[in-house]
Amino acid sequence: MTDLISLAANAPKAELHLHIEGSFEPELMFAIAQRNGVKLPFASVEDIRAAYNFSNLQEFLDIYYQGMSVLLCERDFYDLTWAYLKRAAADNVIHTEIFFDPQGHTARGVAFADAIGGIARALGDAQDKLGMSSKLIMCFLRHLSEEDALATLEEAQPFMALIDGVGLDSSEIGHPPSKFERVFAKARELGLHIVAHAGEEGPPDYIWQALDILKVERVDHGNRALEDGKLVARLADEGMCLTVCPLSNLKLCVVDDMKAHPIRAMLDAGLKPCINSDDPSYFGGYVNDNFAALIDALPLTRTDVEQLLRNSFEGAFLAAEEKNKALRRLEDYLLSVG
Ligand code: ADE
Ligand code: ZN
Numbered sequence: 001m002t003d004l005i006s007l008a009a010n011a012p013k014a015e016l017h018l019h020i021e022g023s024f025e026p027e028l029m030f031a032i033a034q035r036n037g038v039k040l041p042f043a044s045v046e047d048i049r050a051a052y053n054f055s056n057l058q059e060f061l062d063i064y065y066q067g068m069s070v071l072l073c074e075r076d077f078y079d080l081t082w083a084y085l086k087r088a089a090a091d092n093v094i095h096t097e098i099f100f101d102p103q104g105h106t107a108r109g110v111a112f113a114d115a116i117g118g119i120a121r122a123l124g125d126a127q128d129k130l131g132m133s134s135k136l137i138m139c140f141l142r143h144l145s146e147e148d149a150l151a152t153l154e155e156a157q158p159f160m161a162l163i164d165g166v167g168l169d170s171s172e173i174g175h176p177p178s179k180f181e182r183v184f185a186k187a188r189e190l191g192l193h194i195v196a197h198a199g200e201e202g203p204p205d206y207i208w209q210a211l212d213i214l215k216v217e218r219v220d221h222g223n224r225a226l227e228d229g230k231l232v233a234r235l236a237d238e239g240m241c242l243t244v245c246p247l248s249n250l251k252l253c254v255v256d257d258m259k260a261h262p263i264r265a266m267l268d269a270g271l272k273p274c275i276n277s278d279d280p281s282y283f284g285g286y287v288n289d290n291f292a293a294l295i296d297a298l299p300l301t302r303t304d305v306e307q308l309l310r311n312s313f314e315g316a317f318l319a320a321e322e323k324n325k326a327l328r329r330l331e332d333y334l335l336s337v338g
Contacts, residue, residue: 007337008291008305012329014095014312015088015276015287017220017243019139019169020077020119021068021101022279023084032079033070040070052282057201057252058171060282068104077118085126085134087280091288095316095326097135098123099167103144103152112155120162135164135317137195140183142168142175149183153190164317165193167220168210172202177209184214193217193317195243199224200254204231211240218243218315223254226262226269236270241315245278246294247285258297267304274311306334 026048033040042048048067054060071077081098088096098119105115119136126132138156140149156163166187168180177184177196184194198210200221207225210216211234222242225231235242244263249255255262266273275294280286285293291308294300313326 004295004300004302004305005292007302008295008309009288010092010337011309011333012092012094012326013287013309014097014274014316014326015093016097016218016241016274016312016315017099017245017276017278018084018088018096019064019099019101019279020081020084021071021104022064022283023087023277023281024067024071024080025083025281028079028083029067029070032076036070036072036076038070038072041066052251052284054251055253060252060279061170064279064282065104068101069108071105071115072110074114074118074121077115078122079118081119081122082125084280085122085130085132087286089126089130089132091286093132093287094329095133095313095318096126097137097164097317099137099139099169101139101141101169102156103141103148106152106155112159116156116159116162120159133318133322135193136162137165137167137193138163139167139169140180141170142179142197143171146180146183149180150186153183153186160190163192165195167194168196168198168214169220172197172200172206176202176206177214181213188215195220197221200249200252204228207231207235211238216240217317221245221249221254222271222273223249223262225271226265232269232271235272239272239314241311242266242271242273243276243315244273245276245283246290247280247283248278250293251283258293261294261298263294263308264298264300264304267307272311272315273308274315275308309334 026045123134195218196210197220199207218241
């Protein structure tokens with residue numbers, strides 16, 4: 001088991017489900033709050049961490065939006081992103097696809113240019129200094145209106161060269177993918193990649209809608225797909241990647257126990273899950289911690305772990321040549337460890 005944990009830890013991998021605002025460690029949050037003269041409703045880093053006990057998605061989101069409210073200028077977004085990228089490199093992430101929530105910033109008066117500028121500058125440095133490639137995915141907050149999402153897509157126009165895709169996140173139940181049909185149609189016309197959170201708390205029907213109405217290329221989470229045999233068959237048939245987030249699922253009570261995590265069932269059903277950290281600062285672990293938690297709790301074989309690692313590259317929005325290069329790097333690593 002320990003061997004499998006280190007095999008996974010040392011392997012080159014991609015991370016495909018990471019909210020940059022969810023990587024905000026309390027130490028950095030305090031430092032940025034102080035330099036911006038913003039008061040946090042917590043006395044210490046320990047107090048912040050002690051508040052990270054959630055019984056559902058909404059309880060987490062309330063504290064997540066509060067945390068990001070100290071981010072005001074370009075440098076803040078750079079520091080946040082650079083801290084994640086360095087930490088991800090330590091987990092042997094060689095390619096990352098990052099979500100950001102512009103509406104969580106522009107609604108507070110932060111300039112779109114400052115948020116995306118700081119994130120993109122750090123991603124450029126990751127390529128130059130860490131050899132890590134990346135894509136940037138702009139998420140729409142589903143608890144807000146479609147008009148707000150359309151206005152955000154409009155506001156993003158001058159920055160299209162920095163944006164690779166759009167996603168859908170925030171409070172799932174009561175905000176089905178169908179609410180965002182028009183804005184996703186526009187995003188597709190612009191040639192953007194399409195993903196959406198679906199089936200984290202919401203029913204299988206939301207996953208059908210993500211496929212049929214939004215025309216997603218990946219499903220973020222997708223846990224509840226397993227309740228619907230026809231949906232499982234469709235996802236398996238299409239080789240649809242599911243970006244699964246085990247520690248997130250545990251912290252948000254999507255699963256009661258890691259031993260009950262559906263990753264085993266997903267693999268057995270021929271689905272294509274990969275492993276991700278979602279909001280690592282809030283959920284207690286980066287991508288390698290997620291692999292370790294699963295391997296500890298479940299009867300995963302080396303073949304399973306290898307498949308999960310391969311899926312991370314196969315599901316990535318890399319061009320074919322880059323994808324093959326990354327997959328070859330993984331296969332070389334797997335051969336080298338015997
Ligand atoms: N925003 C950040 N993390 C999220 C999650 N796990 N689900 C939905 N929205 C999110
Ligand atoms: Zn997420």
